[in-house]
Amino acid sequence: MKLYEALAEEIAGMIAKNVLRPGERLPSVRQQQERRGVSPSTVFQAYYLLEARGAIESRPRSGYYVAQRQPLAPEPEASRPDGVSTVVDVSELVFSVLDAGRERSNVPFGSAFPSPLLFPLEKLGRAAAAALRRIDPWSTVADLPPGNAELRRQIALRYQLDGVQVAADEIVITNGALEALNLCLQAVAHPGDTVLVESPTFYAALQALERIGLKAVEVATHPREGMELGALAEALEQHKPQACWIMTSFQNPLGSLMPPEKKQALVELLARYDVPLIEDDVYGELYFGAQRPALAKRYDGKGLVMHCSSFSKCLAPGFRVGWAAPGRFARHVERLKLTTSLAAAMPSQLALAEYLGQGGYDRHLRQLRGALAGQQEKMMQAIARHFPPGTRFTQPQGGYFLWVALPEGVDALVLHRCALAHGISVAPGPIFSAKRAFRNCLRLNYGHHWDADHEAAIATLGQLARDQLQG
Structure with a gap:
């Protein structure tokens, strides 16, 4: 592990244990350099890595602070299935959704894989x-x-x-x-x-x-x-x-x-x-x-x-x-x-x-985790900006999926079909249930490099959901 990675992991651990609290100012680059006997470049690289993960944020002419990470939206409620056993019959629905989303030119929010470029x-x-x-x-x-x-x-x-x-x-x-x-x-x-x-x-x-x-x-x-x-x-x-x-x-x-x-x-x-x-x-x-x-x-x-x-x-x-x-x-x-x-x-x-x-x-995994954490933050911010009021979504501590619960009145299967017409794939909630529940939910993949096309795709999904609600 390189020096800057070790420093970043140490600071991340202090944040996770609440030793460093949201909004608290980190030691300056000069202070870290003097305390630890490392170069300014090492400290900057550690801070850049943590910033990419969304763990800290820079403030102009002020320094680096532990990110507030206030929830951007409420999380979805816990599921409450009826507890009755079900003979499973989902494959045709799953295959129809997956087949429709294979086009490589689509924005791959419905993909089950992160970008191979990672x-x-x-x-x-x-x-x-x-x-x-x-x-x-x-x-x-x-x-x-x-x-x-x-x-x-x-x-x-x-x-x-x-x-x-x-x-x-x-x-x-x-x-x-x-x-x-x-x-x-x-x-x-x-x-x-x-x-x-x-x-x-x-x-x-x-x-x-x-x-x-x-x-x-x-x-x-x-x-x-x-x-x-x-x-x-x-x-x-x-x-x-x-x-x-x-x-x-x-x-x-x-x-x-x-x-x-x-x-x-x-x-x-x-x-x-x-x-x-x-x-x-x-x-x-x-x-x-x-x-x-x-x-x-x-x-x-x-x-x-x-x-x-x-x-x-x-x-x-x-x-x-x-x-x-x-x-x-x-x-x-x-x-x-x-x-x-x-x-x-x-x-x-x-x-x-x-x-x-x-x-x-392990070096590869650290880089991969940093990329995914940064991409998650960007997707969450975009959903908060563009999706209709009443939208809820999870904020996972790892992986590359968000679960989004849209307001009642949005049909995820209809949204899936409309999104494909705009070159966007999503994974609608009913494919994740033996009883085809979660009609208003989506799984979105943030495992691909975030760019203007992804931002625009989230805005389009939000508008499509609003159009459904407006009837």
Whole structure:
């Protein structure tokens, strides 16, 4: 870590712990230089990085201050689903929305991915070339599931950094996180069983349940802190589910983040009912605070937490390399992987193992988080300026999605179609619910470089919403 990055992380940590409070003036560049024995350039770079994240702000002829970060709008209310199990039938709606938004010229607010320009693709390419020059021909056989040994070792080391002891032998490499999640689901549930999900939830989770023939129970979810544990306890008692699928950090679409004590209580509650937790953690590395959020798997004492993640959202989207750490179900998931798709692509595994071994991953992540935090701030400001009164939206502490609740009277599916006619894609709320709820909600992606076109697109969306309200 470079000196300016270390200084920025230290200041960010003080802000997160409220040692430095909103509106408080930071030490001047000269004061920081004298106290820490660093150059003015180091201090300026640290302050510029924090300013890009929206953590501090500069005031002409006055210096740098901790950003006020007052809410630009109220957050949406917690969901209140009816708690009745549902046969899932969402795929046609999801595919119609996704197919309509594929045009590359569209402003990609509806995309599920951040901009590929944020990733170190050239370095990954060089790592791939270096790895392939040294490839052992026998690895094409030896590295069948659970996957390349060096890549699994590197992933196990990252678990250790997060305070979680996961043996490399427990890790199963998959074709992206979605395959890992599907394999974990198949390992514990069978057609006709019930699975608990958040409300709203990631549409691919609903599609996975639909494909296997499972029923969904949507559980009340808070837009800031995730699934409500009281509602979860009631659902466990009433429905006797076979699994619970949750994104505990920066949930898609809400951006919610469960506090660590709530994650611990979640794991303990599910353990009392012996219900596996499928922990979807693809956004966990994209935090804006001082440290990575704790994993729910950290609190797992019974091997019931099936942790799944990937490199697709934070490093290499096209490589399609994910993994599962499925606890007591590891052997079952490994065999399912063999019978489903045999193995993940070997060149991708080798390239990522090489890249991680070179030690540049954390530096890339710091740059990525800074870019996303700055883009989030710009999108929130634009929504506050252009959307109709009564609009509510989440203000996540990481990831790259905002959940926007427009005033009643706005139909998100109609808005989606009208926006496409103006070259703008959005993700309408009904695709995130087995019951096609959230008719007035949108998920918006701020993972692309903010420019005048994005500002104009938000203004257009706001006007389209106002037009609906005016009838």
